[in-house]
Structure formats: C-alpha cells, structure tokens
Amino acid sequence: MISIPVTLQSDENGYFDRECPNENCLYQFKIKLKDWEDKVSDEEVHCPMCGHVDTSDKWWTQDQLEQIQKIASNYAMNYIQAELDKSFRRLERSTRSNKFFKITYKPGKRVSFINNPIGQMPEWEQEITCEKCGTTYSVIGSAYFCPCCGYNSASSSFSESLDTIQKMLDSVDQMKTLFSEKYDYDKAETMCRSMIEGSLGDCVSAFQKFAERRYIEITGKNARVNDFQIIEKGSNLFRSAVGYGYEKWLSEYELGMLKLYFQRRHLFEHNNGMVDEQYLSKTGETNYSVGQRLIIRKNEVEEVLKILKKLGDGILSISPIQEA
Ligand SMILES: [Zn+2]
Ligand SMILES: [Zn+2]
Incomplete structure (x- = not known):
C-alpha cells in the first residue's frame, strides 16, 4: 500500500x-x-x-x-x-x-x-x-x-427566518408582475395574497419554535411548541418562570397587535380566513361579521415582524435560571 x-x-x-x-x-x-x-x-x-x-x-x-x-x-x-x-x-x-x-x-x-x-x-x-x-x-x-x-442556535434560526419573511414581502410586487405575465392579473392577485397570508403563518411558526427553545434553555423545563401559539399563554409561562412576561419589552399596543394577528393566523390556518363566532369573541373585533373573510396586507405583516423582532431580542436577553 x-x-x-x-x-x-x-x-x-x-x-x-x-x-x-x-x-x-x-x-x-x-x-x-x-x-x-x-x-x-x-x-x-x-x-x-x-x-x-x-x-x-x-x-x-x-x-x-x-x-x-x-x-x-x-x-x-x-x-x-x-x-x-x-x-x-x-x-x-x-x-x-x-x-x-x-x-x-x-x-x-x-x-x-x-x-x-x-x-x-x-x-x-x-x-x-x-x-x-x-x-x-x-x-x-x-x-x-x-x-x-x-x-x-435558536436565535440565529429565528432572525434568519424573520429576514427571509421580510425579503419575501419585499418582493411581492415583483412577483405580482411576474405572475401576471405568466398567468393573468386575477391569478397573480390571488397568488400574492396567498403569499402574504402564508407569511403571517411563517412569522408565528418561527416565533413559536424560537420561544419554545429559549424557554427550555432558560428554565430547563419542557414546553410544547403550541404553548407559544397563544400570546397570553406564552407570556404567562415566562412570567411564572422569571417573574415577567412579554409586557417587559412590548407596549400595550404592541401586545394587542400580536394577540390579534396570532388569532388571525389561527383563522387562516384552520378556517381558510373565514370569520367565525369563536374568532369574534376571542378578539372582540367589530369590523368583521361571521362568514366574512379576513383581509391581511403586507404592511400589517411587516408590523408583526417588527414587534416579534423586539420580543425576540427581549426573550434572548433573559439569562438561564441558576439552580439554587
Ligand atoms: Zn458547535
Ligand atoms: Zn446534509
């Protein structure tokens, strides 16, 4: 050899x-x-x-x-x-x-x-x-x-996901032009709306995964990813572990926005965006009535992204609990 x-x-x-x-x-x-x-x-x-x-x-x-x-x-x-x-x-x-x-x-x-x-x-x-x-x-x-x-790394996957969503939103107008050349204007409109609705779902999934990972890192206790699908529930979990919840980093307005858009995402995911009783009672929304379909705009998802980024930075700043 x-x-x-x-x-x-x-x-x-x-x-x-x-x-x-x-x-x-x-x-x-x-x-x-x-x-x-x-x-x-x-x-x-x-x-x-x-x-x-x-x-x-x-x-x-x-x-x-x-x-x-x-x-x-x-x-x-x-x-x-x-x-x-x-x-x-x-x-x-x-x-x-x-x-x-x-x-x-x-x-x-x-x-x-x-x-x-x-x-x-x-x-x-x-x-x-x-x-x-x-x-x-x-x-x-x-x-x-x-x-x-x-x-x-929970934090780098999270910021990477948010960045991808932002870039996708940035290119929606270009995609619309492209789609309408390939199909027709109506189809292009539908496809882009679906992209925007999907991106709200992506925001929530990215956050859930990140919050679950961080919760485990900080507390050493298990959490389920779905616990972070509802803003109040996730916030409460952190509050009972470290003494404060999401309100430490977010204003009341921002918290309200997240609650609303997480509920909206739930409706898109499970009811194709069709407003039902449960949604109305949970959000207290008065602009919609049962049977209508929710409208989501690009700038709304962008606002959700901004708030999630702020919340993510906050959750990232919590140090792991030291065992006494
Ligand atoms: Zn390594
Ligand atoms: Zn490989």
Whole structure:
C-alpha cells in the first residue's frame, strides 16, 4: 500500500470546503480549517443543513475528490517510475560486463507530483460562529446545525427566518408582475395574497419554535411548541418562570397587535380566513361579521415582524435560571 502525503490547505480566509455525504442533501459548506483539525471529532461531523451525522472522512466535495484523484494518479505514476528506475539501474549494472548485450536506461521525464492546494470556491456570504463550541463555518443561505457539535442556535434560526419573511414581502410586487405575465392579473392577485397570508403563518411558526427553545434553555423545563401559539399563554409561562412576561419589552399596543394577528393566523390556518363566532369573541373585533373573510396586507405583516423582532431580542436577553 502506498500512502500519499496530501497537505490540506485552506483558502485565504482560512476555510476548507466540505460536502454532506447524505445523497438527498449534498449540502456544501465551509469550515475554518483550524477548527476542522482541532475541534471536529473523527467520529461525528454534523451537516449544517440536514443534520446528518457521519465520520470525518466522508465530507469531501466532488471537486476535492477529483483533485485528490489527480494527485493520487500522479503520485502513483511517480512512484512506479522511481521503482522502474531502480530496477533498470540494477539491470544495467548487472549487464555491464556482459559483452553480448547491454541495457542502458535513460530516465525519462518524471511526472512531477505537485500537491495542489485544494481549490476553494469564491467568497461565501454567511459566517457563523457556534455559540456553544466556537467553531466557525460559512454557508450560502441558512443553516441549522453546527458541523462540530450539532448545536442548533435558536436565535440565529429565528432572525434568519424573520429576514427571509421580510425579503419575501419585499418582493411581492415583483412577483405580482411576474405572475401576471405568466398567468393573468386575477391569478397573480390571488397568488400574492396567498403569499402574504402564508407569511403571517411563517412569522408565528418561527416565533413559536424560537420561544419554545429559549424557554427550555432558560428554565430547563419542557414546553410544547403550541404553548407559544397563544400570546397570553406564552407570556404567562415566562412570567411564572422569571417573574415577567412579554409586557417587559412590548407596549400595550404592541401586545394587542400580536394577540390579534396570532388569532388571525389561527383563522387562516384552520378556517381558510373565514370569520367565525369563536374568532369574534376571542378578539372582540367589530369590523368583521361571521362568514366574512379576513383581509391581511403586507404592511400589517411587516408590523408583526417588527414587534416579534423586539420580543425576540427581549426573550434572548433573559439569562438561564441558576439552580439554587
Ligand atoms: Zn446534509
Ligand atoms: Zn458547535
């Protein structure tokens, strides 16, 4: 067996490319080479996107595999040539005194072995440092897990989700133009309305997930994600744990807005936006009557986003409860 000395070299930012071995995923990311060598264990590497766990020898990118193959074949050629050299020289020496035949061997041009630094892709956007283990990695778009320890950061997933929703809302007008070219104006209108209604649902889901994670981190107690679907209920949970609820960070108006829009989202989710008795009694809304359909506008969802961001920052500032 020939072992080939391949030296790993990072790009100029210190990163090393990796690719998830899960065939359904193949997500590519970068990790600081130093962290890869010092922190990441041989037994467990986590895919930042799908959470797949595998041993550290499985994460080569297709590009790296190609280069390694080239390096290996050059190395093997070089090795064989060197072996041939040796045996021909021996043969040459042993036949030197033979007057009937003589082998001379002129060493040919060697295949030179250059240990290319593994190629790197151009600059990536998001640099993330794990809050738990300090590993630094870089991804395009979003990521959910630290490649080293598998930690899923509640706060970065939350702010990432809110940012995605905001960008989606920003592009609604462009989408409308696009849709009306492809379909017709009515269809485009319906599709965009559905996007806006959906984005309210996305806001609530992102917040619920975040609040549940933070509640567990802070109290060490379990919570159900649905507990944070109702504003009063979630606020009460935090109040009984740390002595204050959402009112610590939000004005009465802002709290009222969240209560109303969380209820509205519930109606979209479960009743296709059709107003019923239960909704009216829970919200005290007088602008609608039973059987009407709720209207949600882009600027309303944007306001919900702003309030959730504020509430999220507040919940993030609570320190975990120390056991007495
Ligand atoms: Zn993956
Ligand atoms: Zn980590």
